[in-house]
Each structure stands twice: as structure tokens, then as C-alpha cells.
Amino acid sequence: MALEAVTLESYREDLVSSGLVIKTSELAKVYEMGSEQVHALRGVDLEIRKGEYVAIMGPSGSGKSTLMNLIGCLDSPSSGKYWLAGRLVSELDDDELAYIRNKEIGFVFQTFNLLPRATALHNVELPLIYNGTPAEERLEKAKQALSRVDLTDRMHHKPNELSGGQRQRVAIARALVNSPSIVLADEPTGNLDSRTGEEIMALFANLHSQGNTIILVTHENDIAQHAHRVIYIRDGKIASDEAVKK
Numbered sequence: 001m002a003l004e005a006v007t008l009e010s011y012r013e014d015l016v017s018s019g020l021v022i023k024t025s026e027l028a029k030v031y032e033m034g035s036e037q038v039h040a041l042r043g044v045d046l047e048i049r050k051g052e053y054v055a056i057m058g059p060s061g062s063g064k065s066t067l068m069n070l071i072g073c074l075d076s077p078s079s080g081k082y083w084l085a086g087r088l089v090s091e092l093d094d095d096e097l098a099y100i101r102n103k104e105i106g107f108v109f110q111t112f113n114l115l116p117r118a119t120a121l122h123n124v125e126l127p128l129i130y131n132g133t134p135a136e137e138r139l140e141k142a143k144q145a146l147s148r149v150d151l152t153d154r155m156h157h158k159p160n161e162l163s164g165g166q167r168q169r170v171a172i173a174r175a176l177v178n179s180p181s182i183v184l185a186d187e188p189t190g191n192l193d194s195r196t197g198e199e200i201m202a203l204f205a206n207l208h209s210q211g212n213t214i215i216l217v218t219h220e221n222d223i224a225q226h227a228h229r230v231i232y233i234r235d236g237k238i239a240s241d242e243a244v245k246k
Helices: 003-017 064-071 094-104 120-130 135-148 164-176 194-209
Strands: 020-033 036-049 053-057 079-084 105-109 182-186 214-217 229-234 237-243
Touching (some): 020 064, 036 064, 036 237, 053 064, 053 194, 064 079, 064 182, 064 214, 094 105, 105 164, 120 164, 135 164, 164 182, 194 214
Parallel strands (some): 053 214, 053 229, 105 182, 182 214
Antiparallel strands (some): 020 036, 020 079
């Protein structure tokens, strides 16, 4: 085995043993807009440990959405390195990134992103269908995920038969079904009234207490305060990274 390969494997083991689920080094993203270059991220160094509950904040155009896309393996950096669960994902191709997204990341979106004609159970099953999990196993895992969000009695309902809060619970169950390394939530209360939003944040708190690593992207300070650590992005860089006082 080449020395470089040995070094990479050793570093991977060090990351895993130290409890780091996410590590970035000089992560940068540049977009070409005609003849102009837009520097969305300008060398971000970030570490998130297994079991942390982190909020990422920043004004429009700050780079927080770009950072979310890179963390979620929805895009690749222009330069820098990104390790997820000990794997150097910043150098993977699109097919490999798709595999990592399915296996390691559970997404929760503001708009729920549910199939309108499918039941809650089938919506939760989808990631398992994509990765080839046998039917009986995926059915059991989907039922367990719905149970974790208190929706066992709604598993055969379609999205239009559910409230907004229940739809988001289905989306959270879908994010959990693969037992991902991280749950990445993008403005998860953005389409909900304040009371329902608080219920969803209480659910995230419960999931975090069970050991899930949660990364919350939001522009609302009161929502960010539910996390235990807030990272503020400005002009493509980390402007502050502080623990939340409870």
C-alpha cells in the first residue's frame, strides 16, 4: 500500500476515534457568473462531533446555504477538504456523493418534499428502496421511524390527509430511517405556525437526547437557540462559533 494511502487511512481512523463526524479544512466554493466570480465560501474550517446539536445562521448571501449544500453532499467544493464520518467526500464523483447522501445524511426540508400520492409509510420507505433494502426489512424500519415521531396511527395517510406538523414529522422519520451520521434540517419550521414549530423543535431536542447528530440551518434566532451551539456565517467565512447558554 502506498504511503499516501496509509496516511489517509490512519487519518480517517483518527477522525473516527476522536468522535468527529464532520471536519472541513479551507473549504471554499466559487461560482462562475458570466465573466464574474462569486466567492460563496472563503476557506471554512469546521469540526462537528458525533451527537452535537448545531445551528448554522447567517443573512441572505452569507454562504450558509452553500455550506449546507456542501455538508449535505449536494455540491462539491471548489477547493479545500471535507471529511464526513471519516471519509474524504470532497474528492468523490457524483455517483459516490449520491451513495453517501443516501447512507450518511438524513435531510429535512422546509417544504417537506413528500410524494403527494404516497402514504406516510411509503414516503419514509423511499431512502431504503433507493439503497436496495429488502421489502420486509424496509417496512419494519419505516414503521419504527414513524413510531419515533409519534405517527404510528397515521402511517397509511397521504400528505393531504395530514397537518403541516404531521407532514414534517413524516419528513423527519424519512430522514431517520437509514440511521444516518447526521440529520441536516433546512429551515424545518419555515412553513409552520409558531406553536407547531415549537412542537417540531421539541421533537428535534428529543432526537438529539437519543444521540442523533443534528445540524439546523435557519435565519431565525429563536429557532437557533434550541441548538447547543450556533455558528454564524458572514461573507463566506465563520464570523462566530459559540455555545448556547441554557
